Amino acid sequence: MSQASAPATTLQDIISHAKEYGFVFPSSEIYDGLQAVYDYGQNGVELKNNLKQVWWKAMTQLHDNIVGIDAAIFMHPLTWKASGHVDGFNDPMIDNKDSKKRYRADQLLEGKAEEYEAAGEPEKAAALLAKMGALLGAEKLDEVRELIIEEKIVCPISKTLNWTEVRQFNLMFSTQVGSVAEDSSNIYLRPETAQGIFVNFLNVQKSGRMKVPFGIAQIGKAFRNEIVARQFIFRMREFEQMEMQFFIKPGTEMEWYNTWKDTRLKFHKAIGLPADKLKYHDHDKLAHYANAAVDIEYQFPFGFREIEGIHSRTDFDLKNxxxxxxxxxxxFDPELGEDGKAIGNYIPYVVETSVGADRLFLATFCNAFTQETGEKERTYLKLHPALAPIKAAVLPLVKKDGLAEKAQEIANSLKSSFRTIYDDGGAIGKRYTRQDLIGTPYCIAVDYQTMEDNTVTIRHRDSMEQERIAISALKEKIGYEVAMERILEAI
Structure with a gap:
């Protein structure tokens, strides 16, 4: 079958498929939803959990010197003062006076840079981004507005240049802790999971007798009051991060920064994201805590966007x-220095890897969404077998003559090894299609021959090829293909 004439996938294709087949739903949809908040459905939660599990194993199972924690969402308010979030966690916002719509000033300029790139003018794009980074870094917000006007960036709705001044908005959600209003104190929902690791640095180091270099990994929810939330689950107000902070000796940070940069790219390729849809993007404007930063970007239907950041955070967090x-x-580092004396006490430097679980889900889903044309049109999710929500579906050819009972027996025998379902609703061709649409890699057909010789037909999702094997060989054959080890081996 040829895919050459298949239509280009749009974000709307992804959103529609995700909802129709139980991956992602708008939150509180019966009340018309809540902007930039989504719920994961029965298939979506399985895919997301599989992505989190393989990330966790890649961090804590493949590395002897990385352990995990699960820190609380609520933290002492001074945590966010020390981290710089109280004073500096802002986005530059600008309003159009005619449409009354609000935009992030940096995203308007980045969009213009993308136009230059698409027009074959990469030098203009680079110059614009460099100028924007310098202005934002120097907090010259009035000049950022002037740059937007100078570049003739109009509001997409009003088509005018009638912009307000650029202002900074803090993105943290605040709430109260305490049973009585007058006794309550203001705290914040965490805007990142990293600080939970930093405040537990010594707890983990001492209790685990960890020696530098070592890492602490965490998966958890974070919250940001995004003024301009967009692009489905790419930018949400409640999201999940998978972060690892790697504590190192000062002076070794660039070596480890490059090591983790390479390691994390291998991970994304191992889960099935193609090399030609991944690229590095070095930061033009460094965060206040970093001396080096790079994003790993994936080519979504709406362009290359960040799915993971690798940052050299120096000793900023622990020092503060x-x-x-x-x-x-x-x-305390007991190793000997060049003079033969113990190196002694120091505040470690940190290299961070931070991937958005929701963005990784979206990248994986977009990459898997496949529309084939030719003799037979077909849509299916080409997920890595280890990531698929359901690994195998057992389908009786018909529901009579003992085939249904035999198929149910086979399904029950496989359930303890990997996620297996039984389906006998409708023609078998339609059942194959249903499984294709949710990414099930293997369909096991039980027919009359099964009753005679205890063999079944396995249909492979991607090729649609079929092979006959013994029931007794199913667990080993499918179990091997759907195991997380297949991904971990490739990292």
């Missing part, structure tokens, strides 16, 4: 927590 808490955040 030490100063504000008055508790030493130092590591």
């Amino acid at each position: 927590h030490q100063e504000l808490s008055k508790k030493k955040q130092q590591y």
Whole structure:
């Protein structure tokens, strides 16, 4: 079958398929939803959990010096003072006076840079991004507005240049802790999971007798009051992060930064994202805590966008927590230096890897969404077998003559090894299609020959080829293909 004439996948294709087949639903949809908040359906939660599990194994199982924690969402308010979020966690916003719509100033300029790239003018794009980075870094917001007007960037709705001044908006959600209003205190929903790792640095190091270099991994929810939330689950107000902070000796940060940069790209390729849809993007404007930063970007239907960031955070976080808490955040290194003496106490530097679970889900889903044309048109999700929500579906040819009972027996025998379902509703061709649409890699057909010789037909999702094998060989054959080890071996 040829895919050459298949229509280009749009974001709307992805959104529609995700809802119709139980992957992602708008939150509170019966009340017309809540902007930039989504729920994962029965198939979506399986895919997302599989992505989280393989990330967790890749971090904590493949590395002897990385362990995991699960820190609380609520943290002492001074945590966010030390991290810089209270004073500096802002987005530059601009309003169009005619449409009354609000935009992120940096995204308007980035969009213009993409237009230059598409027009074959990469130098113009690079110059624009560099200028924007310098202005934002220097907090010259009035000049950012002037740059938007100079580049003739109009509001997509009003088509005018009638812009307000650029203002900074803090993105943290605040709430109260305490049973009585007058006794309550303001705290924040965490805007990132990293600080839960930093404040537990010494707890983990001492209790686990960890030696630098070592890492702490965490998967958890974070919350940001995005003013301009868009592009489905790519940018949400409630999202999930998979982060690892790697603590190292000062002076070794660039070596480890490059190591993790390579390691994380291998991970994305191992789960099935193609090399030609992945690229590095070095930051033009560094965050206040970083001395080097790069994004791994994936080519979504709406262009290349970040799915993971690798940052050299220096000793910014631990140093600030030490100063504000008055508790030493130092590591005693017993190794000998060049003079033969113990290196002694120091605050470790940190290299961070931070991937958005929701963005990784969206990249995986977009990449898997396949529309074939030719003799027979077909839509299916080409997911890595280890990531598929359901690994195998057992389908009796008909529901009579004992075939249904035999198929149910086979399904029950496989359930303890991998996610297996039984389906006898409708013609078998339609059942194959249903499984294709949710990405099930293997369909097991039970027919009259099965009753005679205990063999079944396995249909492969991607090729639609079929092979006859013994029931006794199913668990080993399918179990091998759908195991997480197949991904971990490729990293």
